[in-house]
Structure formats: C-alpha cells, structure tokens
Amino acid sequence: MVDLASFGMVGSARMGEVSMKLYDGARAPNPRRVRIFFAEKGVPLPELIPIDITKKEHKSEAFTKLNPAQRLPVLELDDGTALAETIAICRYLEGLHPTPPLFGRDPKEQALIEMWNRRVELGLFSSVSAVFRHSHPSMAELEEQVPEWAEANREQVDDHLWILELQLAGNPYVCGDSLTVADITAGIAIDFMKPSRIRLPEEFVHIRRWHGELAARPSWKA
Amino acid sequence: MVDLASFGMVGSARMGEVSMKLYDGARAPNPRRVRIFFAEKGVPLPELIPIDITKKEHKSEAFTKLNPAQRLPVLELDDGTALAETIAICRYLEGLHPTPPLFGRDPKEQALIEMWNRRVELGLFSSVSAVFRHSHPSMAELEEQVPEWAEANREQVDDHLWILELQLAGNPYVCGDSLTVADITAGIAIDFMKPSRIRLPEEFVHIRRWHGELAARPSWKA
Numbered sequence: 001m002v003d004l005a006s007f008g009m010v011g012s013a014r015m016g017e018v019s020m021k022l023y024d025g026a027r028a029p030n031p032r033r034v035r036i037f038f039a040e041k042g043v044p045l046p047e048l049i050p051i052d053i054t055k056k057e058h059k060s061e062a063f064t065k066l067n068p069a070q071r072l073p074v075l076e077l078d079d080g081t082a083l084a085e086t087i088a089i090c091r092y093l094e095g096l097h098p099t100p101p102l103f104g105r106d107p108k109e110q111a112l113i114e115m116w117n118r119r120v121e122l123g124l125f126s127s128v129s130a131v132f133r134h135s136h137p138s139m140a141e142l143e144e145q146v147p148e149w150a151e152a153n154r155e156q157v158d159d160h161l162w163i164l165e166l167q168l169a170g171n172p173y174v175c176g177d178s179l180t181v182a183d184i185t186a187g188i189a190i191d192f193m194k195p196s197r198i199r200l201p202e203e204f205v206h207i208r209r210w211h212g213e214l215a216a217r218p219s220w221k222a
Numbered sequence: 223m224v225d226l227a228s229f230g231m232v233g234s235a236r237m238g239e240v241s242m243k244l245y246d247g248a249r250a251p252n253p254r255r256v257r258i259f260f261a262e263k264g265v266p267l268p269e270l271i272p273i274d275i276t277k278k279e280h281k282s283e284a285f286t287k288l289n290p291a292q293r294l295p296v297l298e299l300d301d302g303t304a305l306a307e308t309i310a311i312c313r314y315l316e317g318l319h320p321t322p323p324l325f326g327r328d329p330k331e332q333a334l335i336e337m338w339n340r341r342v343e344l345g346l347f348s349s350v351s352a353v354f355r356h357s358h359p360s361m362a363e364l365e366e367q368v369p370e371w372a373e374a375n376r377e378q379v380d381d382h383l384w385i386l387e388l389q390l391a392g393n394p395y396v397c398g399d400s401l402t403v404a405d406i407t408a409g410i411a412i413d414f415m416k417p418s419r420i421r422l423p424e425e426f427v428h429i430r431r432w433h434g435e436l437a438a439r440p441s442w443k444a
Contacts, residue, residue, distance in 0.1 A: 068384075068385045068388070069341055069345060069385065077330070081330065081334070083333050083334065083337060084337055084341070085336065085337045085340040085341060087336060087340065088333045088334070088336035088337035088340060089333070091329075091332060091333055091336050092329050092330065092332070092333035094329075095328070095329025095330075095332060095333070096329055106317070107313075107314050107316075107317025107318055108299070108303065108314065108317075110313060110314070110317060111305050111310045111311070111313055111314035111317070112303070112305065112310070114307065114309060114310035114313050115305060115306055115307045115310035118307040118309065118310060119291055119306070119307065123291060144374060146368075146370050146371055146374050148368045148370045148371065149368055149370065149371045149374070152366060152368050152371070162290075163290045163291065166290070
C-alpha cells in the first residue's frame, strides 16, 4: 500500500463533521478503487481497518454484520451506518465533496458517466474478475471455482477492450476531457488483467496511452 | 406489454424540451425496469422502438452503433445521444424529474439506495439472470451457454434472498418507508425467477408480503 504520509493524507480521519472507518483489503481492486477516488478528491483517507481476505476475515460474523454480502470495502460512518459497494461509497464522497466532479455536473453528463462506469464495470472489469476468481490458484480456497466460466470470460475480454479502445480513440478520458469515476473503474480493470494472467495486446494503442497517463497520477499509487 | 393508453401515457413523447425514443424489448427485465421507473415518476413513456431479441435485432449494425454492448434498453435523446444501461437511464430521468425521489435526497440516503440497488442487482438479479441465460432453452441460440455457471448461480439464489428477506423484515420497502429504485430492481429480480424456473420458497414471508404490494401497484403492469 502507498505511504499515505507522502500524500499528506494522515493525521485527519475527519470529513467535515463525519469521522469514519474504511474496512480495506490492501491489494484487492475494489478497495483500491475507493482509495484512488479519495486521492482524486484530495480528501484524506479515513482510519483504515485491514481485513485479510486470505484469512477469510471477510466471512467472519462481525464483518458479515457490516456487510451481509461479505465483500470489501465498507465505509463505516460515525453514526454506525455501514456503507458497502464501491460506487456507493464513492458517490457518498462526491456528495460531501462535489469538487472535482467525478460523477458529472448535470443530468446528461451524470447519466453518460453512469453509463460508461457500468459499461466498463459490468463488461471489462466483471470479465477480468471472473477470470481471476475462477482460475487463479490463490482463489481456489475462497471460491467455488467454475473453470468453464473463467474460460468463457477470457474469450470476452477482447470484445470489452474494443469498446473501450474505440471510445478512447476519440477522447482523452473515457467520458471526455477530464477524469471521472469511469476512468478509475476502467483503469483498475486494466491493472487487474496482470494478476488474472491476461495480456493487453499491443494493438490497443489508445488504451495504452490513456492507461500510461492514469498510472502516472499520484492517486494511482493508492 | 401494458396498454399505455390506460395510463394516459401516450400522446406525448416530450419531457420538458427533450423528445426521445426508447429502444425497448417487451418482456426482457431491463427494459421493464425502465418502463416501471417512468410510471413511478408519472412521466409519459417516450416513443417506443421495439427491438426483437429473438431475431437478434440487438446485434444488428445499426443497434450496435447505438450501444456497442448490444443490450437493451437504450434511450435516444433528441440530440442523438444514445444512453444505455438501465440505471443510467433511470438516473437521467431522476435528474429531469426529481419528484418523487427514487434515488434519495441527500448524500447518505443516496449512497444507501445505491448500495441496496447494487446489492440486489449484482447479487440476486445477476444470479437469477445467469440461471436464465445459461440454462433456458430459449437462450441457447443467443448465448454461449455455460451450464456449470447456471448451476453455480442457482445454488447462490437462496443466500441472496436471505439478505433481502432480513432487510424487508425490518422495513416496508428495501430502503425504508418509501419505494426507491432498489425496490424496482429487487422486484424485477423476483419476477424473473419464474421464467428462470426458480421457486420462491414459502419461508420468505417478508419478500412475499413486499412483492405482493409491489405487484399491486399500477406501475408494475408496465
């Protein structure tokens, strides 16, 4: 995990009047999406509570009370409310800290960003994750692996990449001239190809240009 | 499909200054989510363009230009913008017509509704859909079916149902005292169990109470 002190991000776990805890899983892609989102907002990370998936801590009784879906991350608010689902946590932060806008500024922009975030999340990210969860040896103890599902998804990755490639051929970022939550989701999906043992073919030149720029942002170390 | 004239929902395809077209697939669950959302908002449906999935019209070149993911529904705005992804379309409508609020009114409420909508969508609805797509004979020509994936999902449906059941044990609706987009997604998931040939066990008494109330709403005929 990044050295948070180098971001000036420790020392305050407060956002406005709200003190929070983030149940975090260091290398997993969804907790990382949330940490990158905080960094892009310029908001200090709340207190991090590490949950070790390899020790099945996310299946403990205590954690299941926080999130019955037994998934990371979870943001616990000061009033005890447990907020799960990566995009729900990001949207909460957007509501408290509207600038810079990462979910859009008006109904049409918000809808197009929602569309692209879902398109890359339910398409590319979901397929890459399925390959990882259902074929990676480290997941064998955590998942009822279905190898046929890993293979079916592996075959779909290229189609999802082409949708992203064509969009990035005409736009600096996924939704236009500035970074949005859709770039974070898509960039994390590309990063997650490596542990999923999927190569990004050379021909995706626009994805390579855009991903190189993303990876150079300070937030990407989160 | 519902007789729209009985809702007073024909005669105007205008929302404010925006004239639109909705690419629709009559019995498919996602187009129906959007039609129910329009009805709950009290907004007339735009012009409907039927797309016949059984004839693979969603894979045509013309439709692929509208939505490279080749999925329904798509809302085409007057300026030619093609808005895909059910929840993006619903959120656009929420922006234009904030009342009644179906995505929440403040950051915390919005985040909790987003969480529950995703929890039921990526959990229950996704599993029920996987059973349908990967086991129903009518889908054999449209999908590369992976029977092992249908079975793995069939085994998970009960876990997803219990998450919903426990939430509805303490709340009239999924997110509290009034209907939100999360109820529409969850209700559609329950409806979709029937064509997916999954029985709702008797023991889910709170789901049965809530679903009975949903099904009695005029919007549910959409």
